[in-house]
Amino acid sequence: MTFDFDRVFDRRTSDSNKWRKYPADVLPLWVADMDFPSPPAVVQALRARVEQGFFGYLMEKPELHEVVAERVAKRYDWRVSPDAIVPLPGVIAGFNLALRALTSPGDGLLVQTPVYPPILRAAGNHGLTRDEHALTRGAGGRYTVDLDTFARALRERTRAFLLCNPHNPVGRVFERAELEGMAAACARRDVWIIADEIHSDLLLDGRRHLPIATLSPEIEARTVTLMAPSKTFNLPGLKCAVAIVPNAAVRERLAAAVTDLVPKINVLGHVAAVAAYREGDAWLQALLPYLEANRDFLVTEVPRRLPGMTLAAAEATYLAWLDCREARIPGGDPFTFFLDRAKVALNDGRLFGPGGDGFVRLNFGAPRALLTEGLERMARALAVR
Numbered sequence: 001m002t003f004d005f006d007r008v009f010d011r012r013t014s015d016s017n018k019w020r021k022y023p024a025d026v027l028p029l030w031v032a033d034m035d036f037p038s039p040p041a042v043v044q045a046l047r048a049r050v051e052q053g054f055f056g057y058l059m060e061k062p063e064l065h066e067v068v069a070e071r072v073a074k075r076y077d078w079r080v081s082p083d084a085i086v087p088l089p090g091v092i093a094g095f096n097l098a099l100r101a102l103t104s105p106g107d108g109l110l111v112q113t114p115v116y117p118p119i120l121r122a123a124g125n126h127g128l129t130r131d132e133h134a135l136t137r138g139a140g141g142r143y144t145v146d147l148d149t150f151a152r153a154l155r156e157r158t159r160a161f162l163l164c165n166p167h168n169p170v171g172r173v174f175e176r177a178e179l180e181g182m183a184a185a186c187a188r189r190d191v192w193i194i195a196d197e198i199h200s201d202l203l204l205d206g207r208r209h210l211p212i213a214t215l216s217p218e219i220e221a222r223t224v225t226l227m228a229p230s231k232t233f234n235l236p237g238l239k240c241a242v243a244i245v246p247n248a249a250v251r252e253r254l255a256a257a258v259t260d261l262v263p264k265i266n267v268l269g270h271v272a273a274v275a276a277y278r279e280g281d282a283w284l285q286a287l288l289p290y291l292e293a294n295r296d297f298l299v300t301e302v303p304r305r306l307p308g309m310t311l312a313a314a315e316a317t318y319l320a321w322l323d324c325r326e327a328r329i330p331g332g333d334p335f336t337f338f339l340d341r342a343k344v345a346l347n348d349g350r351l352f353g354p355g356g357d358g359f360v361r362l363n364f365g366a367p368r369a370l371l372t373e374g375l376e377r378m379a380r381a382l383a384v385r
Contacts, residue, residue: 008035009035027373027374033234036366038234039233042235045275049271056267058266072244087265089239091196094226097261097262098224099194102194103159107159107160109122110133111123112163132353134354145182154185160193161193163182163194166202168319183215195226197211204291205315207316233272294364294368295320296313298320306375306378308325319362324358328385337385344378347362
């Protein structure tokens with residue numbers, strides 16, 4: 001099959017939060033929601049399920065557990081039992097439930113900044129102290145992990161580390177040496193690892209994802225890995241994710257935290273997840289080169305069209321982290337400037353915590369025509385600032 005990722009759909013008339021949050025004259029390039037329809041196989045599976053006409057309580061079948069176990073074995077050479085798979089209504093719910101299961105009020109949670117805002121907020125949801133480790137930004141804008149400062153950031157009170165890999169918003173795919181160093185530091189201090197790996201299928205330039213849990217049996221036993229089809233196949237509204245928890249004792253604690261606190265996964269989310277994982281990879285393999293080309297377009301055109309703005313090439317995700325600090329933007333607030341002056345909605349870098357001031361996040365999971373229009377609007381706003 002061929003897939004037309006250049007086609008622009010009018011989503012303003014839909015119930016899309018991305019397209020309805022701001023006035024109609026604003027071009028939305030913000031939230032992690034791609035402007036591509038989900039794979040046809042998913043749509044077909046949903047259509048068939050809807051035709052049943054009944055949407056009662058879901059009787060969980062082994063399909064999702066089995067397809068996830070098969071997928072991680074094929075893609076990452078990670079052999080887990082289907083019993084290790086815990087369905088969840090989302091990755092955010094997953095890391096919050098894992099923190100509820102594995103920590104107590106007053107403990108510390110380590111996060112790496114700048115980072116996805118719900119990860120920043122997670123400590124406060126559970127009475128934890130947020131410990132922070134700043135990613136190191138190099139001269140070219142690429143971020144790395146300083147393992148010495150990481151180890152020092154693990155304090156006596158730190159009981160869990162919430163890893164985001166591939167990283168949102170900086171687009172890094174952490175290398176084996178970085179993951180091994182972080183994992184070893186956590187093992188020395190007896191710290192749980194909760195790994196948000198939701199973007200693990202969206203690796204660019206032929207890179208391969210390395211789940212941190214696969215480094216060793218010891219690391220696997222102290223890790224809760226969270227994955228979902230939502231970002232990969234553009235299904236965030238269907239609320240389906242999984243935790244992969246090979247440690248039976250940890251899995252039991254997580255299951256206890258899940259009971260009565262969150263709903264079971266959506267009936268349609270279950271159908272979509274199974275269809276996406278079983279039949280969506282042809283669509284995904286066509287998507288990735290398109291995202292790479294969009295990423296390359298931004299890497300070339302942002303510094304050319306937007307004086308003073310730079311970005312490093314994202315290694316994964318469809319999110320660009322734009323440095324606007326040298327663009328002489330009035331008030332030093334690029335989010336408000338581009339929203340008001342260019343009518344382009346981006347994500348405010350300040351919401352990603354320390355290291356986010358002067359940055360914006362741009363979603364390039366869109367037809368090239370929309371990206372081009374966005375840059376043209378931003379360029380015009382900068383030209384008359």
